[in-house]
Amino acid sequence: MIRISKLTDYATVLLAAMAREPGRRFASAALAQQTQIGAATVSKLLKQLQRAGFVHSTRGLHGGYQLARPAEAISAASILDALEGPVAVTDCSAGQGQCELEPTCHVGRAWQRVNLSIRRSLYEVSLAQLAGLDGGTARLPAMEREIKAGLRARGGATAS
Amino acid sequence: MIRISKLTDYATVLLAAMAREPGRRFASAALAQQTQIGAATVSKLLKQLQRAGFVHSTRGLHGGYQLARPAEAISAASILDALEGPVAVTDCSAGQGQCELEPTCHVGRAWQRVNLSIRRSLYEVSLAQLAGLDGGTARLPAMEREIKAGLRARGGATAS
DNA sequence: ACAATCAGGACTAAAATGGTCCTCGTTAGC
């Protein structure tokens, strides 16, 4: 239901933790303890993050990971891309030609629009924001609160 | 990877097909043929859509389904909600209290913002748009083309 | 009566997800 995987969420938690003390080197185990995520899982994730270029790793004794770039320069979208592949709301919306229903189906275009819109939202969120480092807990703009209200009312599905 | 399920996609295809001839009554099998989706699957989906109140059904001989509301009054978000439950980017973002990492994890808030943003995009797309009924294939605004360019460039993951 | 058509599930196969574990290479300290 339009959600990112738990693993990816964990990855952001890890990155956020590192972002809070930039420059410091974190051992995988230490991060695991700090975040309360399973050690094996943390290790696996950090390895992925290393390959994706988000963190630098140092091997050997006293090794560990540290952020490769400032937290402001890492967008949520890039994390998502690295860990789950490019965002695609529908399998057709990734590129054209995959879906054999294309002639019949006029829906694809619209989904691509939605897709881009989502991507934009994701691009606009930096790791610094995820970590709550810029301006603390930002207030929701009025526009968003409106949507939130609509969410509670739930006009769509419950109307008969 | 941030995607809606294929079933939900099919549901929109079905609804879009019905939206193109409002008032007409469609038999499940007919829609299946028209959309090239498996008949059993179509049937299952239409039943769900009926329960959710998007279509009216008529039983018996010459029965079938028809849109319960004008296509403009059905948002993509409501369809998603009905078929997959409320949109929640992370499992924590649905409501608070689920995640035991909450004290340690400062990421939740930010994801909720993203979540709302995505919801908004979804609310703004009507079934009429999905069906390509209002203004044909809308041109992408400049802003979105920019993002699209960013997508191709892929700064995030590949930077080392 | 009967055929077409929806209603509601049960069921299954396949895939994605979440998570663990093992083996190896690297490096600092002794």
Add this chain to the structure above:
DNA sequence: GCTAACGAGGACCATTTTAGTCCTGATTGT
């Protein structure tokens, strides 16, 4: 040079989700 602390890279498994089929009713026009 040995050893212990670390990351690299996978293989592996359990569970859940997803996608799809099928069966058994209940309705209703002809």
